[in-house]
Every structure is written in C-alpha cells, then in structure tokens.
Amino acid sequence: MKIGIMGGTFDPIHLGHLATAEAVRENFSLDEILFIPAARPPHKLGKKVSDEKHRLAMTILATQSNKFFRVSDMELKRTGLSYTLDTMNELQKNFGASAELFFIIGADSLADLNKWHAAKELVEKCHFIATTRPGADANFSAVKKFFGEAATKHIHRVTTPGLEISSTDIREKIRLGRSIKYLVPEAVEEYILREKIYDC
Ligand code: ATP
C-alpha cells in the first residue's frame, strides 16, 4: 500500500487542495489519499480557526466523489497540538510496517518545514511529496542545507496544477459578500452559506 497524507486546516477545503492531491495520487501511483484536518496546528495558534465539526464536514463533502480519497478525524480526536510526527507514527502502526506513507506538502509549508516539531526526525523517517503552489517559492537548496542527505532521499518534488486559491482568500471573499463559486466544490459552497461559517 502506498498512501498519501494531505494534512491541513481546511478552513475551508478548496480546489487547490483537491487538484493537488489528485495530481500527486496519479503521479506517484498512490492507492489512496487520506485527508486529515488538523485540530490545533502549532503554526496557527494565534489565529482563529473554525469549529472542527465544520472543517471535518466540509472535508467529507469535498472528497466524497473521489473513490481514492478518504478522511480521517484522528488529529481532531487527539488532545493537544497536531504534530505530524505523531500522526505518521500512528498511521504506520495502523497500516502496518509494509505500508509506504507520503506526506503531501505545499511549497509554502515546505519553506517552514525546518520549524516543525522534531523536523529532522520527521524527514529522516517519513517521505514527503513537495508540490508547487502559485506565489510560493520552494527554495530547495535551503531545505537541503538544513536537512542534508535525508532531504535528497525523502523529499520528492512534483509539479502540480497551479491553482491560485487559498482558504484565507475564500474567507475574505465571503466576508465581503463576494462569490466563491468554482473555488470550492459546490457542496462545500452550499454548506458554508447554509451554516454561515465565515459571516461576521
Ligand atoms: P490558509 O490560507 O488558511 O493558510 P491554505 O489555503 O493555505 O489555508 P491549508 O489548510 O493551510 O490551506 O493548507 C494545507 C496544505 O495544502 C498545505 O501543504 C498547503 O501548502 C497546501 N495547499 C493549500 N492551497 C494550495 C494550492 N492552491 N495549491 C497547492 N497546494 C496548496
């Protein structure tokens, strides 16, 4: 089994996440992609994040039409901060030692990877698939300088569709009463408007 892990706040999940995950799945012949909404992302502690029940519901709605996509609430159920190392260890235990796990990471997050909890241990133990993202410049030589050989062995780079979409931008559009059509799946758009998640 080869499994892709797509972690994120998903506040809300959008077509940038989905198109990236699908491209990675095909490119690396992965058996499935597991979307894992983060409970308390350490890098977003000062920021307001929407209720986890909404973020989980939107992630389920967004992924249900793809038979290769699944959603896990494992980070939401765990108490404390969401550390990727804990998640990867738990998944390896659940899937068994022969499963290959690939954590999908966008260029903007890759630039911060050195600041993640137990970053060096994480890159030594796990595979990463570094994707492209418009507006984010992945400085791979800086990544290599910090992580050394482990980066060459464990961080795989791939070019993914350049969709210039971000959750921040979507939240802002809703606040301004602007359209978010074609930025999120229709079912997610309906959910956001019905539940008034981002209204002031
Ligand atoms: P926010 O603006 O709230 O930070 P976001 O759009 O960056 O939201 P996250 O949930 O923070 O979404 O991102 C989760 C993962 O998805 C990260 O690895 C991020 O780099 C990646 N990602 C998000 N949007 C895109 C996109 N448009 N194209 C490629 N990767 C993306």
Ligand code: MG
């Ligand atoms: Mg982000």
